[in-house]
Amino acid sequence: MAPLLDQKIEAVLETVQKPSRYIGGEANQVRKPQAARLVALCYPDAYEIGISNQALQILYAQVNARESFAAERVYCPWPDMADAMRAEGIPLFTLETWRPVGEVDMLGITLQAELTYSNVLEVLDLAGIPIRAGERGGSDPIVIAGGPSASNPAPVAPFFDAFFMGESEEAFEAVLDAIDSAPDRAGRMRLLEQIPSIYIPSLGRRPVERAIYTEFGIETQPTAPVVPYSSAIFSRASVEVMRGCTRGCRFCHAGTWYRPVRERPADQVIEAGLAQLGCTGYDELSLTSLATSDYTDVVAAIEGIKQRAPDLHLSLPSNRVDTGPVALTAAANARQSSITLAPEAATQRMRDIICKTITDEMIESAIEAAFRAGYSSLKMYFMIGLPRETHDEVQGIVDLGIRAREIGRAVGGRFSVHMSASNFVPKPHTPFQWEGMAPRDQLAAKQAYMRRAMPTRQIRLSLHDLRTSMLEGALSRGDDRTAEVIELAWRGGARFDAWTEMFQEQAWHDAFARMDTTMDGQATHEFGEWDELPWDHVRSGVTKEFLLDEWWQSKAEVATGDCRWDGCVDCGACFGPVRNLLVH
Amino acid sequence: MTYRITFAVRDRARFLSHLETVDTLLSALRRAGYQVALSRAMRPRPVIALALPRAVGVQSEAELADVELTSDPATAELSQRLSEQLPAGFELIAAEPAVGKPAASRVRGVSYLIEVADDLDWDQAVERYLAADAAVVTRTAPKKADKRIDVRAFCTRISHGPDGLVADIDLTEAGTARPEEVATAVAATIGATPTIIRLVRTEIVLREAPVGAPT
Ligand code: SF4
Ligand code: SF4
Numbered sequence: 001m002a003p004l005l006d007q008k009i010e011a012v013l014e015t016v017q018k019p020s021r022y023i024g025g026e027a028n029q030v031r032k033p034q035a036a037r038l039v040a041l042c043y044p045d046a047y048e049i050g051i052s053n054q055a056l057q058i059l060y061a062q063v064n065a066r067e068s069f070a071a072e073r074v075y076c077p078w079p080d081m082a083d084a085m086r087a088e089g090i091p092l093f094t095l096e097t098w099r100p101v102g103e104v105d106m107l108g109i110t111l112q113a114e115l116t117y118s119n120v121l122e123v124l125d126l127a128g129i130p131i132r133a134g135e136r137g138g139s140d141p142i143v144i145a146g147g148p149s150a151s152n153p154a155p156v157a158p159f160f161d162a163f164f165m166g167e168s169e170e171a172f173e174a175v176l177d178a179i180d181s182a183p184d185r186a187g188r189m190r191l192l193e194q195i196p197s198i199y200i201p202s203l204g205r206r207p208v209e210r211a212i213y214t215e216f217g218i219e220t221q222p223t224a225p226v227v228p229y230s231s232a233i234f235s236r237a238s239v240e241v242m243r244g245c246t247r248g249c250r251f252c253h254a255g256t257w258y259r260p261v262r263e264r265p266a267d268q269v270i271e272a273g274l275a276q277l278g279c280t281g282y283d284e285l286s287l288t289s290l291a292t293s294d295y296t297d298v299v300a301a302i303e304g305i306k307q308r309a310p311d312l313h314l315s316l317p318s319n320r321v322d323t324g325p326v327a328l329t330a331a332a333n334a335r336q337s338s339i340t341l342a343p344e345a346a347t348q349r350m351r352d353i354i355c356k357t358i359t360d361e362m363i364e365s366a367i368e369a370a371f372r373a374g375y376s377s378l379k380m381y382f383m384i385g386l387p388r389e390t391h392d393e394v395q396g397i398v399d400l401g402i403r404a405r406e407i408g409r410a411v412g413g414r415f416s417v418h419m420s421a422s423n424f425v426p427k428p429h430t431p432f433q434w435e436g437m438a439p440r441d442q443l444a445a446k447q448a449y450m451r452r453a454m455p456t457r458q459i460r461l462s463l464h465d466l467r468t469s470m471l472e473g474a475l476s477r478g479d480d481r482t483a484e485v486i487e488l489a490w491r492g493g494a495r496f497d498a499w500t501e502m503f504q505e506q507a508w509h510d511a512f513a514r515m516d517t518t519m520d521g522q523a524t525h526e527f528g529e530w531d532e533l534p535w536d537h538v539r540s541g542v543t544k545e546f547l548l549d550e551w552w553q554s555k556a557e558v559a560t561g562d563c564r565w566d567g568c569v570d571c572g573a574c575f576g577p578v579r580n581l582l583v584h
Numbered sequence: 585m586t587y588r589i590t591f592a593v594r595d596r597a598r599f600l601s602h603l604e605t606v607d608t609l610l611s612a613l614r615r616a617g618y619q620v621a622l623s624r625a626m627r628p629r630p631v632i633a634l635a636l637p638r639a640v641g642v643q644s645e646a647e648l649a650d651v652e653l654t655s656d657p658a659t660a661e662l663s664q665r666l667s668e669q670l671p672a673g674f675e676l677i678a679a680e681p682a683v684g685k686p687a688a689s690r691v692r693g694v695s696y697l698i699e700v701a702d703d704l705d706w707d708q709a710v711e712r713y714l715a716a717d718a719a720v721v722t723r724t725a726p727k728k729a730d731k732r733i734d735v736r737a738f739c740t741r742i743s744h745g746p747d748g749l750v751a752d753i754d755l756t757e758a759g760t761a762r763p764e765e766v767a768t769a770v771a772a773t774i775g776a777t778p779t780i781i782r783l784v785r786t787e788i789v790l791r792e793a794p795v796g797a798p799t
Contacts, residue, residue: 010596014641019599025672027611229600230607281614281669311619 005090006098012084020229021047022081024073024095027227028279030060031096035070037179038104039063040094040141042074043112044119045498050075051228054238054288055147056110059168060226066176072096072104073226076119079495079502082126092126101127105188106179107141109160111149114475115468115498117156121490124159131487133161133202138185142192144175148257151210152428154534155478155486157201161189163208165197165538167243167258169219171211205537212541214577216243216262223275227282236284236315237276241269241301245290246563246580248571249344250355250554251383253427254290256542259573260580261564266297270304277309284313287332292316293325294564296583302332321358323369330373338377339370346382346396352557353388355431355550367404371411378404379418384446385438386424387554394446397421398453405458418460421450423469425523427476428535429542431550436526437473440466467505471497473523474512479534482522485511543572585656586631588682589649589666593638597673602637608671609649616665621652635687635788636694636755639762644785646677648687687790691755695787696763699748701779704771706744712773713742719769723762735761735769742770748781752789 013019041060043050050056050073063071072094077085085092091100101107107127109120121131129143130136136143145156146164153163164175175198178191192198199208228235244258264272273285285305289295293316305314314332316325321341329339343363345351351358370378382397401419408415423443426432438446447463454461475482485508492507512519527533529548536544546569553560563569564580574580593605600608610630613620622628635648657665659679667676684690700706713719719736738761741752751766761769763783771778 013599018601019640020601020604023596023599025596027615027669027671029672227611229604235607279615281611283614 005093005100008088008090009093009098012081012088012090016081016084017078018047021075021078022093022095024098026229027281028224029073029096029226030064030071032064032070033097036068037066037070037106037176038099039069039071039176039179040074040101040104040107041071042076042101042107042109042123044076044109044116044123045496046078047075048228051226053110053112054225054240055168057225059108059146059172061224062168062172063176066180068180069176070096072099074101074107074123076116076123076496077126082122082495085126091128092123102129102141104141106175107143108164109143109145110147111145111156112147113498114149114155114472117475117486118490118494118497120156120159121487122495132158134158136161140185142179142185142188146172148253149476151253151257151538151540152477152535153199153201153538154480155475155482157480158483158487160201162192163199163201164211165199165208166211167213168211169213170215171195171197171213199538207537207539209539210257210541212573212578213243213262217264217268217581217583223272224279225276227280235282236286236313237273237280237282238286238288239269239273239276240264240289241287241292241298242289242295244580245294247291247294247357248355248550248560248562250353250431250550251344251386251424251427253430256429256540256547256571258290259540259542259571260578261294262581263296263583265583266300266304269297269301270308273301273305274308277312284315285309286315286317288317293322293328298328302328306332321363321366323362323365326366326369326373330375337375338379339373339375340379340381341366341370342381343400344381344383345386345393346400347393349557350386350389350393350396352559353554354386355554355559357559357562363400364403364407367407368411371408371413371415374413376413376415377418378408378415379420380404382419382421383424384421384450385443387432387435389438394449395453398450401454401459401461405455408458416458416460418462419454420462421447422464423466423473425469425473425476428533429538429540429547431547431554433477433533433547434527434529434531434551436524437470439524440470440520443469465500465503468497468500468503470519470523471505471508474519475522477525477527477534478522481515481517485515485517488514541571541573541575541578546571586650586652586682587659587662587679588687589651589679590677591647591649591670592675592677593644593647593673594675595643595673597671598641598643601640602634605638605647606632606634606649608674609651612666612669612671612674613651613653615669616662618657618662618665619654621654633686633688635790636691638785639783642763642783642785646785646787648788648790650682650686650688687788690790691788692791693752693754693789694760694785695750695752695789696766697748697750697784697786698763698767699781699784700767701781703779704776705774706749706770709770709774709776710742710744710749713770714740716773719773721761721765721769721772723765733759733761733765735765737761739766742766750786 060071063069142161144162145160150163174195182188196209197211242263244261321343404417426435488511489508494504494507496502620630631652663679718734723731739753767778
């Protein structure tokens with residue numbers, strides 16, 4: 001007879017949507033029920049989102065590589081499941097062994113996006129772990145945050161015992177050592193305190209350093225990721241070919257947070273890719289990074305893989321706008337019918353402001369190259385609400401849509417253009433961290449204008465939900481008081497905020513109001529140069545002076561070069577072994 | 585070459601949907617080193633078909649899948665390599681060259697073990713059910729009109745044993761009955777409602793392939 005908890009879970013699974021989210025058992029899952037130390041790794045969103053996260057797959061392999069440790073996965077149960085679990089008294093459980101999350105040694109939660117913050121509370125509550133770190137006792141797991149959004153810990157600080165900053169591969173070993181070597185929670189916390197990339201909110205705002213993995217191009221990453229059930233958003237093998245990006249787009253958090261650039265040699269990429277295909281059974285391989293077309297060995301890697309696996313579906317996340325990358329994408333993958341370009345801004349003035357160093361000519365020739373290569377669907381990404389944006393910039397996006405259609409018609413054949421515009425949200429650790437978000441009514445007016453002005457024949461326009469963008473803006477640069485708001489909103493019913501159909505806007509407005517503030521006020525708040533920022537104590541490596549200088553450059557509408565090719569501009573990220581490591 | 589694969593789906597894996605089951609098989613075949621043939625459509629799809637969809641939550645001891653591989657491995661080799669790659673809850677029962685028309689077009693009936701709570705007189709209910717001319721239940725589905733199903737028209741072989749109800753259900757041109765509808769209809773003959781613990785599909789029965797039919 002199965003244990004009582006298993007029986008209860010099975011009974012509930014009969015009644016919920018997509019029960020495969022909760023069963024585990026996928027190929028390459030690791031099950032070590034006898035391990036002495038248990039770490040639960042959580043992506044606080046639905047299974048199909050979380051399982052596709054590469055960083056967590058790396059961490060899963062890293063923890064499981066230790067003999068005495070088991071890593072087990074957990075995701076945020078969908079509301080139907082969460083409600084059923086509460087009704088039946090089922091605590092949150094891990095996928096591998098269906099063990100209660102409240103019983104593990106450490107619960108690691110990755111913060112990939114601000115709109116998952118309410119789910120963090122949902123996860124803790126379902127696990128039976130006190131929401132606030134201060135209320136946890138000796139038998140509760142140590143709850144630790146990681147991931148890019150941890151770079152501004154303030155809005156979620158009271159909910160975590162510790163934050164891990166940066167890349168896990170080397171530095172997280174010290175965290176595992178701490179869990180392993182002390183017998184109890186208090187002892188483990190004392191050891192964690194001594195790790196430079198760990199921030200412990202209860203000890204005050206002490207400086208904490210982002211961990212950087214210096215062996216990136218030297219060691220090969222694990223090659224047996226868990227193969228999700230078919231509902232996952234990405235079902236493909238992926239090899240990270242390069243980490244970091246120094247293009248320096250001023251809105252981009254990743255462009256700071258993963259500096260400097262480190263590349264993997266093509267032969268490693270080829271071996272790792274083929275090995276992963278073999279052990280996952282995928283028929284698609286993605287060469288991932290922040291900007292794969294910048295990867296020095298990209299041609300060698302594509303050719304090497306094509307040679308060994310000619311029928312493979314190869315994909316490159318294409319963000320750069322240039323004919324080179326378009327040709328590369330076409331060469332990598334003959335089967336695909338759509339291509340994506342990300343100019344981000346449609347006028348030269350705005351591209352200088354945001355430091356996107358491409359020209360109108362480059363964009364137009366990339367569009368033409370895409371249609372000539374036979375792509376029938378062209379998708380282009382833009383942002384609206386960027387600092388100092390005028391009507392010309394918005395009009396520019398409309399004009400570029402029309403221009404793309406003209407080019408498509410001139411090339412001939414069936415095609416469609418998909419114009420997508422998101423709302424700019426200022427992020428910590430970027431040159432735009434001081435900027436406020438554009439007011440809601442302005443963004444709404446710009447969206448309405450684009451809907452009116454953009455022709456609909458052969459052009460599709462998609463615009464991001466303003467409501468969730470404003471919330472993202474209010475949370476991303478939040479402070480200690482934001483944590484109160486998050487808790488109030490979650491208590492008011494907020495969860496799965498990134499899912500438009502689930503978004504409880506009123507719960508958030510009420511929560512902000514109870515803290516005597518507003519969502520829009522927080523989102524549009526502009527910091528002064530001399531203000532202390534809530535994340536100042538988090539040392540990304542890139543100095544505040546550099547970011548400030550970049551902010552001024554943006555006001556002067558001057559773009560900065562990429563240090564990979566144009567020489568160091570002293571952002572502060574490099575020291576000792578930490579430097580741009582290109583393969584040639 | 586096309587193979588017919590018989591496999592069981594048990595334990596937690598029974599919560600996989602039809603599509604997830606197909607994908608799980610496909611990726612196991614690829615890990616085992618086989619390439620599944622692609623259809624010659626505009627958007628090529630792997631040539632694989634399960635004989636009958638399985639509702640989420642239903643355990644099966646005998647699922648059938650026809651799959652075309654680009655190679656023709658010996659069945660013993662295919663069985664062994666595929667077995668090694670199937671994830672938790674899946675068990676390979678047989679892999680043989682597929683003979684006759686696709687299994688999906690030849691399903692004649694399905695057998696189930698319907699595990700039920702022993703809180704009513706099932707022997708008497710089965711007796712009454714078998715003696716009745718009709719046993720009508722109402723099928724409800726979201727966004728669809730209710731439908732009345734005469735379960736008796738599809739299920740005449742049923743017994744009650746120590747594990748629950750054992751029922752053979754026919755698939756006809758007029759449709760079929762679901763195992764839970766069978767249990768409901770049987771219990772209704774004594775004015776009761778069944779508590780179903782688990783549904784186990786024990787066999788998928790195919791119509792005979794005509795002799796000499798092409799594979
Ligand atoms: S190219 Fe720009 S937007 Fe893309 S990762 Fe690099 S800095 Fe960020
Ligand atoms: S320190 Fe210089 S070389 Fe290193 S990332 Fe910064 S700008 Fe580039």
